[in-house]
Amino acid sequence: MYEKHLMICGATGCLSSGSQSVEQALIEELEKRGIRDNYRLVMGGCPGFCEVGPIIVIYPDEVLYCRLKPKHMAELVEKHLVGGEIVEKLLYKGPDVDVPARFYDTIPFYAKQKFNVLRNSGIIDPESIDEYIMRGGYRAFTRSLEMEPAAICEEVKSAGLRGRGGAGFSTGLKWEFTLNAVGQKKYVVCNADEGDPGAFMDRSILEGDPHAILEGMLICGRAIGANEGYVYCRAEYPLAIKRLKIAISKAEEYGLLGENILGYNYNFKINIKEGAGAFVCGEETALLASIEGKRGMPRPRPPFPAQSGLFGKPTTINNVETLANIPLIVKEGGAVEFASVGTEGSKGTKVFALAGKIRNTGLCEVPMGITIREIIYDVGGGIKGGRDFKAVQAGGPSGGCIPAEQLDLPIDYDSLNKAGAIMGSGGLVVMDERTCMVDLARYFLSFTQKESCGKCTPCREGTKRMLEILNRITEGEGKPEDLDILDSMAYSIKDSSLCGLGQTCPNPVLSTIRYFRHEYEEHINNKFCRAGVCKALFNYKIDPETCTGCTVCARACPVDAISGEKKLPHEINLDLCTNCGSCIEKCRFDAIIIKPVGREADVSN
Template identity: 60%
Template sequence: MNTEAKKQVFICAGTGCISSGANTIIDLMNVEIERQGLAKDVELIATGCRGFCEQGPTLVIEPAQRFYRRIQPEDIPELVEKELAQGEKVERLFYVDPQSGEPALSYEDISFFAKQTRIALKNCGFIDPTKLDDYLAHKGYEGLKKALTMAPEAIVEEVKESGLRGRGGAGFSTGLKWSLCRATPSDKKYVICNADEGDPGAFMDRGLLEGDPHAIIEGMLIGAYAIGADEGYVYCRAEYPLAIKNLQIAIKQAEEAGFLGNNILGSGFNFHLKINAGAGAFVCGEETALMASIEGKRGMPRVRPPFPAQSGLWGKPTNINNVETWSNIPHILRNGAQWYAQYGTEKSKGTKIFALTGKVNNTGLVEVPMGMPLRDIIFDIGGGIKDGKKFKAVQIGGPSGGCLPEDMLDLPVDYDTLTKAGAMVGSGGLVIMDETTCMVDIARFFLNFSQSESCGKCTPCREGNKRMWEILDRITRGEGREDDIEKLETLAYTVKETSLCGLGQNAPNPILATLKYFREEFEEHIHAKKCRAGVCSELLTYSIDAEKCKKCGLCARNCPANCISGNKNTPYVIDGERCIRCGSCMDSCKFGAVIRA
């Protein structure tokens, strides 16, 4: 990073912004800076994901802290001339708060950023992830250097005292996990980074791998030294090509600089790191299935014990943590356990990254202290519900999490509280739903994912999830039966208690949570054959209000089933028997005459 440059332009080049055209913006910006003779005064830095993906492509100017969003090619000449050459604001490209309507003069004025506490995401958006020097300029590998002066046992104790719990979903104590692996005698040990991120809508691991790959490498180095491992794997799904590319570059740089390989920094410590690209099976996020996949076998979980700490990869003691867990380790070693433990709650220390998606104004990656209420995340950082709709539910913890209603918005986000409420922190998915969401349909959606991703090894998961999905599908089609709710609950608890691995054990959570908090919607679907959200098409009926009908015929001309009759003298009427409930009549009517019930 050229600190002598008068101005720095940070352009997000993460997957989200690239899909919005960031690479073109970077190329055009370079050309325009050169054309206007500013090359000596301006440094352009392509960064990883800043997190505010919905606003991409994004651009930050330092030291003015100006944040520009949704940059288009035609904006580049004006930005370079006014902002970079003259120091003038280009206010039409500022972010505007969806609630106050006020433009944000700097990124610190944007609640999406201002109300976060970034530890794992600290460097994302502020360094070029393909340059080791950028990472070193932000105190990179100082945690490793400190660790190499400590006894391995002292490192394990430091991680224990920090209170860090695994960020992959289970929330097990990271330091305790390390101590169990360290205590197992063996001539060979492994550490693994679980980057097999498969939750729908989740991209926390991807953001870290793309934006700060050296942090994951440094964390794994510290863990390997503490445990006594000399070899490691990053198991990353192949659908993350940019993450794999940036990680490959970082590994090569670390090897060339002496941070990876033999006799690291002259300490006598040896560690070699490899990447294993997974084929995208969700079950391979389970640690024993993941190890089977690395070994070249079909990714299927096995019975535990023995646990990986005793017998893992190729039968050797193995420690597995996810991307976010590893990325916290350098900060803990560099700043100390007490520094990290100041964040969060008594039993859930530190921060957690969430992928905030759904019917919310501000979507993207957010990192908040453990214990922050859901309401603050959704309405302050998230900017509230889109289009002025009413909040209905938040689904937290990925496809294995639970849906919580509005009266639970003040719950603190921590492992124990959410588990008691019937949800889970999980890996960090946070899907916001408004009044147009059908809770029966959403339970069916998440269960469909889980049953499709079942490896099929154990009967409860393979058969039980399929049967539950069939019941939910039948209910959404208006064919619900009197005993369906009872059957769903019985099946859900059976699958939860008897499945082999976490996929099956947690797959029923969306059903159990929606039945607990939104039971009346299930009953309406079954007994009244009604979907209050208007989502389940086979439960809908359409009619035309004769008094409001202007006899224009738009509804009839747009009806694909030709089931609407009428003329310029007679109000139009829908034949309910032939209606396919597509809603095109309601969409085409300009006078609100079409009624859906």
């Protein structure tokens, strides 16, 4: 019998902040005292709050300790586990709380969140099927065994669930098409090829609650008449793959996968396919080609996968987060409950990955319809370092940016589309005044250009030409006509590309031109990048009024370009300076300013 359960976050975020050495130190401390067996340690799923990792949550006490280091473990064991006293200094502290917060319910990051998809993450042991079942797992699946396939599709449709992977198509309708397609053999495919740079929710769900995905696939198989499924998962996610494999073998052992499941006339097996690194494989027809062992190139639709998919058979392809919602919808009364959250056109919750220049980085799950302001300021805690919010990029390389004027935009599929962004997979990358929007557009396009599979000309050639123009602009060689050319090329590529990659890849360029045209014009006409990113388009200067002569910048400079006496204003030798930015990062007095090249007099920052 365990006295307490300690959930140690074992997701990538906390691993990179050192959760493994924290666990090691904890085990050593417990062993030293001979009390190791009294506690259950679970390297479990993710509470989402990567910013303050590594995190340990202790049950049944309901205490969340954060920012842990191995050296804290002796005190944690001594005081909390042995002494029964809370170690206040390891609780969550921040500018948004008056007193250290002890658990989810008092930490502001969680206040506006609603856990559907992340319901088990960080609570159960992802490697234990029993814990999933105890939390109501596989109940929806057993209910679906008593239902007609068409009725299951109908329920998912009535819940209003839309695909969480990108375009937001109705999941129930997709299932119905596959159900109605002619053919004996059908497939369920789970798209776990999360490739959007800036999104990591699928990874977290797979690592934290793998059985939810299996249950979603089982219900889908039942609904469309399939008896085989594939999970196509990125090879870059080894822990997710390991946990899926464990989950599959446990489900087989329990008779939830295999032949005549639970005595019903229903067979289902699940295979895992590891992706080999190609962003375009997030596109459904490319993903299917890859499972078939071919180059992952898309093909024209129709025929849609619902008619002719994997190995030419009718196939439903759903994203990880979509499938994780399914058990909640198909459980008794679930569809109505699901539809009661969200907006008219977008039901339920959505998981967002908060990253970039935001204080609380991590994963959050919020009801659809919440405003961007609420996500960034209430959940995300505002901008890092107290700088001004500039824009947020929603939907990765297929999406667009949303500027400060639109902070009150509600987050749902349709509002985001109207604003020129997309829901995509739910990556939200926050930018402040030190982010250059032209460079950002260039960055996204260089990504999509590299990932273009090369099959269709508009995408293969078009992205390359657009990238050349953007490179020129960021190097100071932009021409006034460039903006019109970019605009017209963007629409040609959108209209004529074969797949979603090409059709959406100009979005970041279009949306940055739409909201930050002045920044492009400043790059082109004034040869100035006021964010201090495009190296050819600015110089650093030390403001003699503000500089205190603390010498920190001079010591940080890798090329010894900064000189000056202690306690006297310093100076930068522009002949030596490489614009590496080490000084501006280190300066605590904002004394280093960004100014246009070669115009000494004009410091109009």
